[in-house]
Amino acid sequence: MIKNYKEHPVAKASGTIFPVISNQRMNGYLKEIADICGISKNLTFHLARHTFATTVTLSNGVPIESVSKMLGHTSIRTTQIYAKVLEHKLSEDMNNLRLRMASTKQSG
Structure with missing residues (x-):
């Protein structure tokens, strides 16, 4: 406590x-x-902060402005680096989904 x-x-x-x-x-x-x-x-502490920013907050819909404050960033541009990681992951995930959907159509 x-x-x-x-x-x-x-x-x-x-x-x-x-x-x-x-x-x-x-x-x-x-x-x-x-x-x-x-x-x-x-x-590492850095890895923990990064995981918190991406997996815990941004991936769960917490606004980037709030995440920026939580991390103590003075500029939102610093926090946007974490959001870019998520955009890249989103692009990968969408591509994987597209491939799965295409293989489902061929096998069905």
Whole structure:
């Protein structure tokens, strides 16, 4: 619960709700979690942010302006990079669908 961190010295010193740790330490924790879970992919904080932006928010219809604010981007142009990844994936998916539909017509 948030109130458990109310008096945390690191959070108080930084003026944040939760203590903030470095990317290096966060990546170390993510590596440890991946090892425990048997995940071979190199998990990083950057990968987590990217996954949040694309898979969790944009793919589920959250407006890009909201995602931009959530990620702390000062310019929406930075967030649009994530949207381009989705457009590329959408194009691939539509092409795969077209191929499947064509093969269904031939076999039917």
